Amino acid sequence: MRLELVKRPGRSKLFSALSPFIAFALTLIAGAIMFSLLGKSPLAALHVYFIEPVTQLWQIHELAIKAAPLILIAVGLAVCYRANVWNIGAEGQFVIGAILGSVLPVVFPDTQGAWVLPLMLVMGMIGGAAYAAVPAFLKARFNTNEILTSLMLVYVAQLFLDWLVRGPWRDPKGFNFPQTVQFSPSATLAELLPMQGRANLGIVFALVAAVLVWVLISKTLKGFEVRVMGSSPRAGHFAGFRLNRTVFFAFLLSGALAGLAGICEVSGAIGQLQPSISPGYGFTAIVVAFLGRLNPLGIVAAGLVLALTYLGGESVQTALGVSDKVARVFQGMLLFFVLGCDTLINYHIRVVASPGGDGAEAS
Amino acid sequence: MDITVNILLTIATAATPLLIAAIGELVVERSGVLNLGVEGMMIMGAVAGFGVAFLTGSPWLGLLASVVAGAMFSLLFAVMTLSLATNQVATGLSLTLLGLGLSGMLGTSFVGQPGGRLPYLYIPGLSDIPVVGKLLFGQDPVFYLSIALVIAVSWFLFRTRTGLTLRSIGDNHASAHALGIPVIRYRYLAVMFGGACAGLAGGHLSLVYTPQWVENMAAGRGWIALALVVFASWRPLRVLAGAYIFGAVWIGQLHLQASGGISVPTQLLSALPYLATVVVLVLISRNKRLTLTNTPAALGQSFVPDR
Numbered sequence: 001m002r003l004e005l006v007k008r009p010g011r012s013k014l015f016s017a018l019s020p021f022i023a024f025a026l027t028l029i030a031g032a033i034m035f036s037l038l039g040k041s042p043l044a045a046l047h048v049y050f051i052e053p054v055t056q057l058w059q060i061h062e063l064a065i066k067a068a069p070l071i072l073i074a075v076g077l078a079v080c081y082r083a084n085v086w087n088i089g090a091e092g093q094f095v096i097g098a099i100l101g102s103v104l105p106v107v108f109p110d111t112q113g114a115w116v117l118p119l120m121l122v123m124g125m126i127g128g129a130a131y132a133a134v135p136a137f138l139k140a141r142f143n144t145n146e147i148l149t150s151l152m153l154v155y156v157a158q159l160f161l162d163w164l165v166r167g168p169w170r171d172p173k174g175f176n177f178p179q180t181v182q183f184s185p186s187a188t189l190a191e192l193l194p195m196q197g198r199a200n201l202g203i204v205f206a207l208v209a210a211v212l213v214w215v216l217i218s219k220t221l222k223g224f225e226v227r228v229m230g231s232s233p234r235a236g237h238f239a240g241f242r243l244n245r246t247v248f249f250a251f252l253l254s255g256a257l258a259g260l261a262g263i264c265e266v267s268g269a270i271g272q273l274q275p276s277i278s279p280g281y282g283f284t285a286i287v288v289a290f291l292g293r294l295n296p297l298g299i300v301a302a303g304l305v306l307a308l309t310y311l312g313g314e315s316v317q318t319a320l321g322v323s324d325k326v327a328r329v330f331q332g333m334l335l336f337f338v339l340g341c342d343t344l345i346n347y348h349i350r351v352v353a354s355p356g357g358d359g360a361e362a363s
Numbered sequence: 364m365d366i367t368v369n370i371l372l373t374i375a376t377a378a379t380p381l382l383i384a385a386i387g388e389l390v391v392e393r394s395g396v397l398n399l400g401v402e403g404m405m406i407m408g409a410v411a412g413f414g415v416a417f418l419t420g421s422p423w424l425g426l427l428a429s430v431v432a433g434a435m436f437s438l439l440f441a442v443m444t445l446s447l448a449t450n451q452v453a454t455g456l457s458l459t460l461l462g463l464g465l466s467g468m469l470g471t472s473f474v475g476q477p478g479g480r481l482p483y484l485y486i487p488g489l490s491d492i493p494v495v496g497k498l499l500f501g502q503d504p505v506f507y508l509s510i511a512l513v514i515a516v517s518w519f520l521f522r523t524r525t526g527l528t529l530r531s532i533g534d535n536h537a538s539a540h541a542l543g544i545p546v547i548r549y550r551y552l553a554v555m556f557g558g559a560c561a562g563l564a565g566g567h568l569s570l571v572y573t574p575q576w577v578e579n580m581a582a583g584r585g586w587i588a589l590a591l592v593v594f595a596s597w598r599p600l601r602v603l604a605g606a607y608i609f610g611a612v613w614i615g616q617l618h619l620q621a622s623g624g625i626s627v628p629t630q631l632l633s634a635l636p637y638l639a640t641v642v643v644l645v646l647i648s649r650n651k652r653l654t655l656t657n658t659p660a661a662l663g664q665s666f667v668p669d670r
Contacts, residue, residue, distance in 0.1 A: 003446045005667050086452055138641070144648040147399065147452065148590045148640065155583055155637040163630035286456055323471040328464025335457035336443065343447040347667070 005347040015344040020291055020298070022344075023337035024305070030333050040320055048319045049312035049326075059311070061197025065269050066307035068202035069094070069261035069278070071300055073285035075206075075213045076254030078294040082217065084230040085250040089135060089150025090258040091282025092157035093128040097259020098266040099161055100127025102273050105187035106169050106180045116186045120263055128259015129252045131157065136251035140244040146251075154282070162275045169273065180273040189268035200268035202261075207300065209257060214296035226250065258282060279310065280328070287335040306331060368497055370614065375502060376572055378610025379509045380405070380564035384588035385595070385602045386512050387560020392592055393520060394553035395533035395661035399455025400440050401561050402585025403462025408433040408565025410466040413576040416479035422574075425479060426505070426566045433562015434555045436462060441554040445547050448665040463579065470576045478574035481505065505567045510603075512560070517599040529553065533659035536666040546666055561585065583637065590640045594647050596657040605643075612639050 031049070032042035053059055073090045080087040101124030104116060134153060138144040166178045174181070189200040217223035228236040229246040237243070266277055288306045292299030313327025343349070384401055391398050411432030416425025440458050443449045481503055484490070489500040520526040529549055532539040536546050568580055587609060595601035616632040648654055 005446075005448055007667070081453075088456060138645055138648075142645050142649045143651070143654070144641075144644050145590075145593060148586060148593070148644055151586050152583075152590070152637040152640045156634045159630040159634045163628045166630075167628060283460060286453075287460070290453060323468045325464050325467035325471070328460060329468055330464075332457055332461025332464050335453070335460060336439070339449040339454055339457065340443055340447050343449060347448070349447075 002352055004350045004352045005343070006350055007347055008345075012345050015341070016293070019341035019344060020293065020302070020338055023291070023334060023341045026337040026341075027330060027333045030337075031330060034326075034329065035322075038322060040322065045316060045320060045322070049316050049330075050308060052319070053308060053311035053315045058197035061193075061199035062311060063304065063307050064199040064203040066310050067303040068200075068206045069265050069281045070285050070288045070306050071206035071303035072202075072209055072261035072264070073254070073258045073282055074288035074292060074299045074303060075210050075296045076257035077285055077289040078292070078296060078299060079213060079217065079226055080250040080254045081289060082230045082294055083226045083246050083250040084233075085139075085247050086147045087132065087135070087150050087251055087254050088147055088286060089132070089152075089154050089282070090254065090285055091278060091280065092150070092154035093131045093255040093258035094262035094265075094278055094282050095154075095157040095161050096131040096262070097124040097128035097255075098262030098273065098277055099157075099164065100124060100130075101259070101263030102169075102180065102183075102266055105183040105267070106273065109181050109184060112184065112186050114186070116184075117189065117267070120187060120267060121260060124259045124263025125256040126259070128262060129256040132251040132255020132258070133248070136248045140247050146247075158276075161273065161277070165273050165275055171272075178275050182272050183267055187267060188271060189264055198269070200264070202264040202268050205260065205264060206303070209260075210296040210300050213253075217296065222249065258285075284310075284331050287331050287338075290335055291338050306334070309334070368494055370618070371498060372502065374607065374610045374614045375498075375506055376610075377613045378606040379503075379506050380567045380572065380584055381588050381591060381609055382509045382603060382606035383505070383512060383567065384561045384564035384585060385591040385606060386509075386516050386599060387557040387564075388588055389592050389595070389597060389599060389602055390516060390520070390529070390560075391553050391557035392662055393533045393597060393659055394529050394550050395536055395659050395664065395666075396444065396550050396554055397451045397455065397663040398437065398440055398444075398458070398554060398557055399452060399589065400437070400458025400462065400585075401557075401588050402581055402583065403459035404433045404436050404558050404561035405462075405565040405568070405585045405588075406466040406579070406581045407436045407462045408562030409569040409580055410470045410473070410565075410576060411562070412566035413473055413478055413569035413574075414469065416570055417473060417476055417576075420479065422479035422481045422570050425570050426481065426563070429562045429566025429570070430559045431562070433565065434559040436562070437554050437558020440558075441551050444665065445550050445554070448667050451663050451665065459585070467578050470578060473576035474578070476576065478569065478576065480574040481570050503567075503571045505563065505571055508563070513599050513603050520599065530659070533661055536661045536664070540666070540668050546668070550666075561588075564588070587636065587640055590644055593654075594643050596647065596653050597659065598657070609636060609639065612636050 032046055035045035036042045054063060077090060101120045104120050135146045135150040138149050139146040165180055169180045171179055171181045191198060191200050225241045225246060229241055233243055266273055284306055288299055288302045292302035309327050309330045313324040316322045316326060317324040384405055388401055408429035412425040412429030415428035416422045440454055443454045444451045483501055483503050486500050490496050528544055532546050532549050540546050569576055591602055591605045594605045613636050616635045620629045620632050
């Protein structure tokens with residue numbers, strides 16, 4: 001028995017819309033199997049994982065806190081992947097954005113004023129974009145594989161942060177804990193509804209970014225360039241687009257958004273720099289981008305789903321004693337299934353009984 | 364003299380997992396498939412190897428388990444990219460994410476447990492020869508396996524008809540298909556060979572290099588192995604050289620950290636292998652002739668046979 005792909009005449013609109021939902025359903029089934037293998041009641045475990053974390057208002061706020069960085073990063077990555085530029089170092093750009101954005105509140109903790117926070121955010125974006133410019137430059141100038149360079153720089157960024165918070169930026173009054181001073185109120189991202197929960201402006205930025213990038217991709221010439229260079233660089237070349245420019249544009253945009261996510265996370269949810277400031281947002285955002293069909297509006301929904309996988313992981317850990325690594329497993333499975341289901345957009349799948357096949361067209 | 368020998372031995376130990384994973388990925392890429400899931404397959408091999416050795420008490424069974432785990436895990440990638448023609452880059456990434464998650468989950472009960480270590484080779488007489496004895500006849504068994512793999516792969520790719528066929532598929536899958544070569548079958552086998560190698564590399568980490576289970580213990584080695592293949596411009600013997608250069612960098616920075624003699628932050632030293640990877644990639648990709656003539660022309664492209 002083997003699978004045979006038969007090309008559809010055109011892209012299937014139906015499966016294009018359905019595929020993320022099928023993928024999610026398959027993930028639930030696989031998750032149920034996994035929980036029963038772990039000796040838990042599958043339905044109860046899935047309930048704890050996907051429903052319980054969002055039953056109360058303050059929990060919705062936590063969901064927004066987790067979704068904000070995912071959406072911000074994934075929206076940028078979508079532009080990259082549409083352009084066939086493989087930035088997988090968003091985690092590093094997130095970290096460098098957080099560091100550069102924190103210069104003001106850490107090195108000059110006494111600065112006050114309404115201009116502090118906007119300046120921090122801008123510096124965060126500059127930091128992320130500058131760090132993303134490195135693999136972009138290496139690809140444009142030397143044709144170096146951007147997948148490997150951007151990923152290697154993640155490790156470097158994390159080690160740099162580790163050095164900062166254990167060395168020069170450590171809080172002198174912090175009992176030797178590896179962390180910086182707490183940010184002052186004027187350097188802290190405002191909470192939206194402090195009476196209800198902790199959600200901060202980050203989610204607003206994420207939604208704005210999603211809408212702006214959606215307009216950029218679907219309504220502007222630059223967006224057209226990104227799409228053309230991604231699907232057919234040769235055609236783009238004849239249209240007068242330059243590949244290197246697209247590479248830089250995609251990297252700088254996604255780096256800036258990842259940097260913004262980094263400084264928002266530090267100034268909002270955490271309030272200081274620590275050795276670890278991200279539970280792998282930069283990598284999970286890759287899943288978000290694909291689950292959202294590389295469409296910024298789809299990414300908003302996908303970001304909420306993936307944020308839920310983080311909360312669910314914490315939830316099953318406390319309620320059922322299952323390792324919170326289960327969140328990573330769910331994220332990996334989601335990406336697997338969504339990629340597999342995307343095949344249905346362009347192909348029928350036929351199961352052929354005998355190897356070799358007779359070539360007769362049946363479907 | 365003893366110190367030099369010991370340093371050479373540790374370099375070989377650090378280079379071995381890189382070498383094995385890279386030589387496996389080299390075969391995969393020569394067949395035209397780009398599997399970015401090396402890190403994930405490696406970590407699955409590490410956890411399976413440690414787990415089986417811990418539960419059965421036999422590090423040899425552990426090593427076998429790591430090979431099987433790597434190959435089985437790569438099968439997921441093969442079904443997706445070869446049978447369902449999914450994007451290879453994204454599928455490889457998801458394999459890595461899934462591997463990191465699964466291994467972390469499976470390994471929670473192994474954390475802090477004492478592991479089993481594979482015995483070092485010892486041949487009475489030969490292993491006792493000063494200097495060369497230990498280097499040639501006193502290392503861990505996987506080291507010898509890694510050298511044998513390089514020779515075998517080199518011979519297979521460039522001296523056998525099947526190897527030639529594999530390379531032709533990697534350069535032009537449509538022509539190979541037109542000649543009646545079962546492209547997908549070849550690629551399935553290549554991907555699983557790569558998976559078995561990555562698993563073995565992981566087993567080396569958790570059964571020889573540091574016989575214990577630590578989450579994320581592959582620490583980016585899978586990615587460095589991918590870079591090594593590019594660095595080696597898809598040539599087995601150059602992978603051997605590259606792996607030992609990286610092993611030396613890895614051990615060199617550890618020694619500098621331990622000596623504490625120089626006032627450089629330890630984090631900078633830890634970053635050296637990753638920075639070295641970037642530098643090496645830039646140096647090699649600057650040389651257009653070297654990369655363009657050796658890169659498998661169909662690398663990373665999905666293949667759906669016409670009927």
